[in-house]
Amino acid sequence: MLVVEDLHAGYPNVPVVAGANLSVGAGEIVALFGHNGAGKSTLMKGLFGVLGRCPGRVTFDERPVAGFSTRAMTRLGMTLVPQERGVFPSLTVKENLQMGFWSSGVGRATAKAEYDKRLARALGYLPLLEQRWNDKVGNLSGGQQQMVSIGRALLAGPSLLLLDEPSTGLAPNLVDDIMALIGQLREEEGMSVLLVEQNVGQALAVSDRVYLMKGGQIIHEATPAELAESQNLWALF
Ligand SMILES: Nc1ncnc2c1ncn2[C@@H]1O[C@H](COP(=O)(O)OP(=O)(O)O)[C@@H](O)[C@H]1O
Ligand SMILES: [Mg+2]
Structure with missing residues (x-):
């Protein structure tokens, strides 16, 4: 691959x-x-x-x-979760994940369905993100920020x-x-x-x-x- x-x-x-x-x-x-x-x-x-x-x-x-x-x-x-995490601290968990989704270039026609599908999967793996959904990422702990970083990558739908x-x-x-x-x-x-x-x-x-x-x-x-x-x-x- x-x-x-x-x-x-x-x-x-x-x-x-x-x-x-x-x-x-x-x-x-x-x-x-x-x-x-x-x-x-x-x-x-x-x-x-x-x-x-x-x-x-x-x-x-x-x-x-x-x-x-x-x-x-x-x-x-292909998606990279960088060592320095690369999250946007001034944006919320939701906004960080949405940016991950849009980075993957899904066409408008299927975007809503695809976003919902990827998000449901990512939140299944990373349930903590749902609890902090509207919190600014800069206010999360290091471990939680790492989860956001991985969640954002998952929203890009990588193989x-x-x-x-x-x-x-x-x-x-x-x-x-x-x-x-x-x-x-x-x-x-x-x-x-x-x-x-x-x-x-x-x-x-x-x-x-x-x-x-x-x-x-x-x-x-x-x-x-x-x-x-x-x-x-x-x-x-
Ligand atoms: N932005 C940079 N500019 C110049 N040198 C760098 C930069 N980033 C890393 N290096 C140098 O590249 C080498 C390898 O670093 P890196 O790839 O981060 O290693 P590792 O991830 O295995 O710890 C190191 O000597 C480091 O100092
Ligand atoms: Mg390194």
Whole structure:
């Protein structure tokens, strides 16, 4: 579903990702692990179009999409939940979710029905959002804001969700909730997920495949079982 080949990404005069290769299959949950500064967020942003045209190939649903804008990516069915969350604090929960919906470019004729359908599903997964529906997002806790960020992404109707450290700063019970939600989205919606996580143990429990990243490169690919068993793989870090 997603294939990234020899992708280079970075910032003006700061090369970070140096020729990364990875793939995510349909309905697959793939974890990307690496220390702070390894380039995980830069890789996510690069493949999603946040950093403008990056050298390398990105294929989504068999379509070459390198150089596409984030808006175009979202319309095709890929959505990023960024590490910095990217919610609008001065807007309400409702308004943040509506913005997620409109970012996906649904035509007017079907918009109302599609919005109602996506919203009902998202609120089923994230019932807390309904309780805070008319509250400004800036007044919510960090964990609640993360739920808004994920809810907004779900309203875009993605088939592939890019999640950059969704559990950062969350209480342990909320980390469990997020990991359970990722599994549910795959089981019930057939969604594919590329997940960057520092909670390695919990991410391994929901993942089908794992990449290790170091110094701007993907240095290893493994199954969760291989990673759990092998001391040598951890020594690579
Ligand atoms: N906006 C930016 N401008 C310049 N350098 C950046 C920027 N964002 C991140 N970097 C640098 O890119 C490198 C990789 O960062 P990042 O992709 O955020 O790593 P990770 O997500 O794995 O922690 C770091 O050295 C970081 O300082
Ligand atoms: Mg990061």
